[in-house]
Amino acid sequence: VNPRTQSVTVGIVGIGTVGAALLDLFETNDRIIRGKAGCDLRVGVVCDKRADRVKIARSRGVRFSTDYRRVTDDPSVDIVVELVGGTTVAGEVVMRALENGKHVVTANKALLASRWDAVFSLARQRRRAVYFEGAVAGSIPVVQALNEGLAGNHIRSITGILNGTTNYILTTMTASGRSYATALTEAQRRGFAEADPTMDVTGADTAHKLAILSSIAYSRWVKPSHLRVQGIREVEPEDISFARGFGYVMKLLGRGEERDGAYHGEVRPYLIPSDSVFATVHNEFNAVMIQGSHAGDLVFVGRGAGGAAAASAVLSDVIYVARGTAHHTAGLAPYVVYDPDLEVRLANRAEVPGSFYIRCTAVDRPGVLAQIAAVLGRHQVSLASVYQKQPITARPLGVPVVMLTHRIPEGRLESALAEIGSLTVVKGKPAYYKILDSAGT
Amino acid sequence: VNPRTQSVTVGIVGIGTVGAALLDLFETNDRIIRGKAGCDLRVGVVCDKRADRVKIARSRGVRFSTDYRRVTDDPSVDIVVELVGGTTVAGEVVMRALENGKHVVTANKALLASRWDAVFSLARQRRRAVYFEGAVAGSIPVVQALNEGLAGNHIRSITGILNGTTNYILTTMTASGRSYATALTEAQRRGFAEADPTMDVTGADTAHKLAILSSIAYSRWVKPSHLRVQGIREVEPEDISFARGFGYVMKLLGRGEERDGAYHGEVRPYLIPSDSVFATVHNEFNAVMIQGSHAGDLVFVGRGAGGAAAASAVLSDVIYVARGTAHHTAGLAPYVVYDPDLEVRLANRAEVPGSFYIRCTAVDRPGVLAQIAAVLGRHQVSLASVYQKQPITARPLGVPVVMLTHRIPEGRLESALAEIGSLTVVKGKPAYYKILDSAGT
Numbered sequence: 001v002n003p004r005t006q007s008v009t010v011g012i013v014g015i016g017t018v019g020a021a022l023l024d025l026f027e028t029n030d031r032i033i034r035g036k037a038g039c040d041l042r043v044g045v046v047c048d049k050r051a052d053r054v055k056i057a058r059s060r061g062v063r064f065s066t067d068y069r070r071v072t073d074d075p076s077v078d079i080v081v082e083l084v085g086g087t088t089v090a091g092e093v094v095m096r097a098l099e100n101g102k103h104v105v106t107a108n109k110a111l112l113a114s115r116w117d118a119v120f121s122l123a124r125q126r127r128r129a130v131y132f133e134g135a136v137a138g139s140i141p142v143v144q145a146l147n148e149g150l151a152g153n154h155i156r157s158i159t160g161i162l163n164g165t166t167n168y169i170l171t172t173m174t175a176s177g178r179s180y181a182t183a184l185t186e187a188q189r190r191g192f193a194e195a196d197p198t199m200d201v202t203g204a205d206t207a208h209k210l211a212i213l214s215s216i217a218y219s220r221w222v223k224p225s226h227l228r229v230q231g232i233r234e235v236e237p238e239d240i241s242f243a244r245g246f247g248y249v250m251k252l253l254g255r256g257e258e259r260d261g262a263y264h265g266e267v268r269p270y271l272i273p274s275d276s277v278f279a280t281v282h283n284e285f286n287a288v289m290i291q292g293s294h295a296g297d298l299v300f301v302g303r304g305a306g307g308a309a310a311a312s313a314v315l316s317d318v319i320y321v322a323r324g325t326a327h328h329t330a331g332l333a334p335y336v337v338y339d340p341d342l343e344v345r346l347a348n349r350a351e352v353p354g355s356f357y358i359r360c361t362a363v364d365r366p367g368v369l370a371q372i373a374a375v376l377g378r379h380q381v382s383l384a385s386v387y388q389k390q391p392i393t394a395r396p397l398g399v400p401v402v403m404l405t406h407r408i409p410e411g412r413l414e415s416a417l418a419e420i421g422s423l424t425v426v427k428g429k430p431a432y433y434k435i436l437d438s439a440g441t
Numbered sequence: 442v443n444p445r446t447q448s449v450t451v452g453i454v455g456i457g458t459v460g461a462a463l464l465d466l467f468e469t470n471d472r473i474i475r476g477k478a479g480c481d482l483r484v485g486v487v488c489d490k491r492a493d494r495v496k497i498a499r500s501r502g503v504r505f506s507t508d509y510r511r512v513t514d515d516p517s518v519d520i521v522v523e524l525v526g527g528t529t530v531a532g533e534v535v536m537r538a539l540e541n542g543k544h545v546v547t548a549n550k551a552l553l554a555s556r557w558d559a560v561f562s563l564a565r566q567r568r569r570a571v572y573f574e575g576a577v578a579g580s581i582p583v584v585q586a587l588n589e590g591l592a593g594n595h596i597r598s599i600t601g602i603l604n605g606t607t608n609y610i611l612t613t614m615t616a617s618g619r620s621y622a623t624a625l626t627e628a629q630r631r632g633f634a635e636a637d638p639t640m641d642v643t644g645a646d647t648a649h650k651l652a653i654l655s656s657i658a659y660s661r662w663v664k665p666s667h668l669r670v671q672g673i674r675e676v677e678p679e680d681i682s683f684a685r686g687f688g689y690v691m692k693l694l695g696r697g698e699e700r701d702g703a704y705h706g707e708v709r710p711y712l713i714p715s716d717s718v719f720a721t722v723h724n725e726f727n728a729v730m731i732q733g734s735h736a737g738d739l740v741f742v743g744r745g746a747g748g749a750a751a752a753s754a755v756l757s758d759v760i761y762v763a764r765g766t767a768h769h770t771a772g773l774a775p776y777v778v779y780d781p782d783l784e785v786r787l788a789n790r791a792e793v794p795g796s797f798y799i800r801c802t803a804v805d806r807p808g809v810l811a812q813i814a815a816v817l818g819r820h821q822v823s824l825a826s827v828y829q830k831q832p833i834t835a836r837p838l839g840v841p842v843v844m845l846t847h848r849i850p851e852g853r854l855e856s857a858l859a860e861i862g863s864l865t866v867v868k869g870k871p872a873y874y875k876i877l878d879s880a881g882t
Contacts, residue, residue, distance in 0.1 A: 025735055029593055035660055036592040036778055133590065139736035141590025149574065149582025151477040152470055152756035219476055277742055280718045294466055294753035295580035295743065301718055302739040312735035315593035329770035337477055 007040035008322040011071035011102075013093050014083035015048040015056055018107060018134070018314065021307035022081070023060055025315050037319045039326035047071045072096040078325050079318060082106040087114055098122045098130070103330055105317040107134030107310055113208040116221040120338040129324065129331040131317035136209045137162055137286040139309035140302040141316065146216050146290060147336060153292030155217035157257035159436070162209040164284035164305035165200035166232050166252040168192040170240075170269070171282045174249060177237050192284050192305070202231040203252065203267040210254030213288070214265055218258060220342035227256075228266040228349060235269055239359055239431055242387070242402045243271045246357070248435065249279045255436075262347035271357050272436045277301070350411025355384070355437070358405065358413075360420060360430035361398040368425045369401060375423070379416035382406045398427040404435070448481035449763040452512035452543075454534050455524035456489040456497050459548060459575070459755065462748035463522070464501055466756050478760045480767035488512045513537040519766050520759060523547040528555055539563045539571070544771055546758040548575030548751055554649040557662040561779040570765065570772040572758035577650045578603055578727040580750035581743040582757065587657050587731060588777060594733030596658035598698035600877070603650040605725035605746035606641035607673050607693040609633040611681075611710070612723045615690060618678050633725050633746070643672040644693065644708040651695030654729070655706055659699060661783035668697075669707040669790060676710055680800055680872055683828070683843045684712045687798070689876065690720045696877075703788035712798050713877045718742070791852025796825070796878070799846065799854075801861055801871035802839040809866045810842060816864070820857035823847045839868040845876070 012019055026033065026043055033041060045063040046056075047070060057064035065071070072080055072093060080097035082104060084090040090111045095118070097104050104123070106112070112119060112135055123130045133143045137160065146155070161167050165187060172183040184201070187193035199205045207224040214222035232252050240250050248271035256265035272278050277299045281287040286304030291297050303309040324330025362368045369388060376383065387402040405413065417430045453460055467474065467484055474482060486504040487497075488511060498505035506512070513521055513534060521538035523545060525531040531552050536559070538545050545564070547553070553560060553576055564571045574584045578601065587596070602608050606628060613624040625642070628634035640646045648665040655663035673693050681691050689712035697706035713719050718740045722728040727745030732738050744750040765771025803809045810829060817824065828843040846854065858871045 021735070025593060029595055029734065032595060033593050035780070038774065038778065139733070140739060141586045144585060144590050145582045148761055149585050149757050150753065151760040152466060152474050153753055154470055154473060275721065277718055277721045280716065280721060292580070292753060293470065294462070294749040294756075296747075296750055298581060298741070298743040300739070300741050303737040306737075308735040309737055312591065312594055312733060315735075316590050319592040320589055323774045324770075327770070327774040329765075329768070329773055332770055333479065333764045333768040337479065339476070 006326045007042065008037070008078050008325045009042060009044040009076050010079045010081060010318055011044055011074060011077040012046040012081045012083060013068045013071050014085065015046055015053045016083065017307035018310045019046070019083045020056055021311035022314055023056065025311050027060060033315070033319060037322040037326070039322055041319070041322045044076055045071050045074055068093050069096070072100055072102065077102060079103045079105060079321050081314060081318060082108060083314070084108070087111045091115060094119060095122060098126050098128050101126060101128065103129040103321045103325065105131045105314055105321060107132065107314055109135040109205070109208040109212060113211040113224050116215055116338070117340060120336055121340060123331070124334050127331045129321045129335055131321055131335060133317050134310045134313035136212055137288055138302060138304040138306065139312050140286060140288060140300045141313070142213070142288045142300050143216065145298070145300065146213060150290060150292050150295055153294050155258070156291040156293060157255065158210070158213050158217060158288065158290050159253055159255040160210065160213070160288040161251050161278060161281050161286050162206045162254050162288070162304070163200050163252060164286060165193045165197060166206070167281065167285065168283050169201070170232060170235070170250055170252060173235065173237055174240050177241065179237060180233060180235055201233050203229045206252060206254040206267045210256055210265055210267060214256040214263065215338070216336060217256070218263065219337045219339050220344055221338070222256070222263065222265060222344055226263070226265060226344055226346060228268070230268040232269055236431065238400065239433065242359060242400070243357060243433070244274070245387070246404060247274050248272060248357070249274050250433065251278060253436065259347065262345050264347040264349070264352050269433055270436045271433050350414070351409045353407050353409050355407050355435040356405045356413055356432050357435060358403045358417065358430055358432045360401050361427040362401050363425045363427070364399045365425065371423060371425060372401060372420055375419050376416050379412045381408050381413055381416050447767045448483065449478065449519050449766045450483060450485040450517050451520045451522060451759055452485055452515060452518040453487045453522045453524060454509045454512050455526065456487055456494045457524065458748035459751045460487070460489070460524045461497055462752035463755055464497065466752050468501060474756070474760060478763040478767070480763060482760065482763045485517055486512055486515055509534050510537070513541055513543065518543060520544045520546060520762050522755060522759060523549060524755070525549070528552045532556060535560060536563060539567050539569050542567060542569065544570040544762045544766065546572045546755055546762060548573065548755055550576040550646070550649040550653060554652040554665050557656055557779070558781060561777055562781060564772070565775050568772045570762045570776055572762055572776060574758050575751045575754035577653055578729055579743060579745040579747065580753050581727060581729060581741045582754065583654070583729045583741050584657065586739070586741065587654060591731060591733050591736055594735050596699065597732040597734060598696065599651070599654045599658060599729065599731050600694055600696040601651065601654070601729040602692050602719060602722050602727055603647045603695050603729070603745070604641050604693060605727060606634045606638060607647070608722070608726065609724050610642070611673060611676070611691055611693060614676065614678055615681050618682065620678060621674060621676055642674050644670045647693060647695040647708045651697055651706055651708060655697040655704065657777060658697070659704065660778045660780050661785055662779070663697070663704065663706060663785055667704070667706060667785055667787060669709070671709040673710055677872065679841065680874065683800060683841070684798060684874070685715070686828070687826070687845060688715050689713060689798070690715050691874065692719060694877065700788065703786050705788040705790070705793050710874055711877045712874050791855070792850045794848050794850050796848050796876040797846045797854055797873050798876060799844045799858065799871055799873045800841050802868045803842050804866045804868070805840045806866065812864060812866060813842060813861055816860050817857050820853045822849055822854055822857050
């Protein structure tokens with residue numbers, strides 16, 4: 001069989017931003033795509049529930065349907081690309097496609113994070129490929145790097161700026177000193193945040209992506225519910241500014257690590273050194289750092305959002321699966337190693353160590369700092385530095401006291417801060433952020 | 442067939458730093474490796490011309506030979522790992538292994554750059570896999586990213602800090618103001634430069650790697666001889682220091698780009714913006730930036746040198762090929778797309794545009810700057826800024842005049858500088874460096 005004479009047909013379900021960009025890519029880079037795929041790769045049918053999108057298909061001479069079964073059940077379709085989003089219909093599309101013997105390419109992080117077991121068990125049983133480079137970090141080929149490029153390494157940790165919206169908001173807050181609310185409005189106005197930004201700003205989106213990367217790294221299903229998740233809605237510009245004085249910038253990170261066989265994963269705003277690679281990752285860009293037992297520290301930076309970037313990732317999967325389809329090899333070897341018998345053993349969160357930044361607002365009166373320090377001392381929280389600046393203007397609501405701790409178990413800090421928050425000389429709840437020691441080179 | 446019960450045997454030729462690290466990896470991460478490979482993957486035989494290295498093999502219960510044919514001709518060996526280096530014996534090992542129906546994993550950039558055509562033609566003819574992640578940028582899985590992760594993109598450019606030795610030397614010169622010679626000696630003392638550093642400091646090693654990356658990106662054999670290659674031996678600390686004043690740091694880059702169907706590749710010291718990702722890549726670290734038509738700018742940073750980092754890359758290839766071997770799919774679909782009929786069309790070097798930094802040493806006398814500027818003007822070299830500082834100490838050899846140009850074809854600058862170098866008021870040959878507009882986010 002000469003694979004070049006063979007044709008491989010793709011069906012696409014969901015013609016939103018990414019789907020339209022994918023169709024555009026197929027048109028623009030047709031010659032490159034056929035060369036790389038080594039076969040006659042073409043889009044046969046597309047589906048969208050919005051009937052008015054038929055125009056997008058028609059302009060490209062592709063069949064259109066509003067019923068996804070016209071894609072998943074079409075005998076001529078080899079590869080189903082699921083770009084519906086969400087977990088309900090998307091889940092039906094993926095499972096039905098696999099049941100029908102199709103290979104699947106998806107960019108759906110929510111679906112994979114929540115149904116890893118079901119999807120990869122069925123894929124293995126049917127010996128079909130499920131590829132999902134577009135689900136994490138847009139155009140950065142980190143799924144492949146982690147799954148294949150670092151195979152053979154024990155993955156010590158995965159750390160990522162995985163959400164473009166929150167990175168855009170934090171970049172704006174850092175550059176301009178604006179409040180969270182103002183920066184969010186600006187991000188929405190410029191198309192970097194959705195009208196309902198909940199999934200992004202609560203850290204849920206980052207949690208899905210971290211769960212997926214962790215599941216690949218540790219060959220077991222790490223669920224979003226295994227993670228400690230904190231978003232950026234309570235970040236004050238004041239903390240960004242103080243942190244800068246100490247040589248740090250704030251980024252929302254997803255970070256998973258395995259130590260002594262126990263996994264700990266968290267999504268939270270971190271302070272990272274201003275001279276690290278991560279500190280140069282601004283606006284809607286994404287970055288991932290992987291620490292491998294032998295590869296050392298690897299950092300990947302690229303565009304995390306946007307139709308073209310996601311479509312590029314989806315297309316790389318499609319080409320790869322098409323090459324395998326033409327040679328009758330796709331899906332025979334499982335892409336992701338997933339062992340349903342392996343349990344995730346979680347580390348005790350209170351015992352996970354870190355260095356921290358703390359700010360509390362205290363009454364401007366002698367002895368107050370000593371009182372705070374005494375509480376920290378009782379909880380064995382040792383301080384690396386303390387910063388208390390006399391305010392230029394009168395601050396009837398109190399003055400900020402900023403402290404950096406040495407490396408301590410977070411549980412101790414939480415107990416200490418609960419006690420400090422209840423001191424009468426301290427106003428409001430203390431803010432605290434974890435510090436990342438290293439973020440690339 | 443249950444692939445888990447199947448065994449795949451690896452033979453390694455060359456047990457230097459990388460080979461020993463690879464054996465170490467096999468031992469340390471045995472469980473992870475078998476899990477990822479999905480089969481009983483083991484090292485069966487190793488070879489080194491140094492008979493005293495038998496100890497390394499024996500301690501691991503592996504057969505040893507000083508004759509590479511005991512590996513390439515062994516019927517039980519499925520995958521031959523070539524870690525000999527150089528092109529003579531290494532070439533025999535790779536070709537003989539393919540002739541004998543083995544899959545090949547190599548980290549040999551010189552071999553691939555000089556015999557791309559022979560190696561991949563034979564591999565395709567025999568339907569055997571040749572993987573080479575370790576040949577470029579150590580632990581960074583950039584070969585895979587370019588070959589697969591970005592498949593479907595037109596690759597606009599590839600830019601890399603691809604040589605750890607020269608990056609170490611330039612980092613030292615930048616941090617301490619030391620001369621090239623002193624920084625080289627320090628790099629040698631600390632194990633970051635070889636006793637004979639020629640391949641590194643002349644840019645030849647970077648050229649091999651850029652040729653390989655370009656060959657992948659453009660599906661045709663880009664040879665080192667297609668590249669303009671300049672090393673770092675003539676770099677003066679003075680230029681590093683002046684460049685810093687303008688907001689740039691100096692890095693030896695390999696950069697290939699395709700514009701209007703014409704390829705231009707070059708290896709040379711570049712000035713890059715100090716706030717770019719590349720500027721944070723210090724010492725022996727490597728970095729690669731790829732600009733894809735749809736993926737946008739991607740940057741990868743990681744350890745470029747060291748046995749463990751290279752071994753990690755080699756192992757990822759071995760695991761991947763082993764998975765394919767166990768499922769009888771390895772080598773069926775060609776890994777690298779190589780079309781022997783495609784010619785490399787080179788851009789006219791004189792017409793390739795860029796912005797440049799120029800320094801010449803001039804007699805400290807009124808009117809000299811006007812004379813230099815007049816020559817530049819005649820050659821249509823327009824200046825963006827000029828810097829001429831009165832020296833604190835008397836400089837009988839002249840004062841430096843530093844200028845930055847707007848974007849111009851390099852040929853014009855070369856003609857202008859030839860003329861400026863011959864002015865009686867200018868001492869010695871003017872130094873000039875290309876400026877990279879963007880190096881990541």
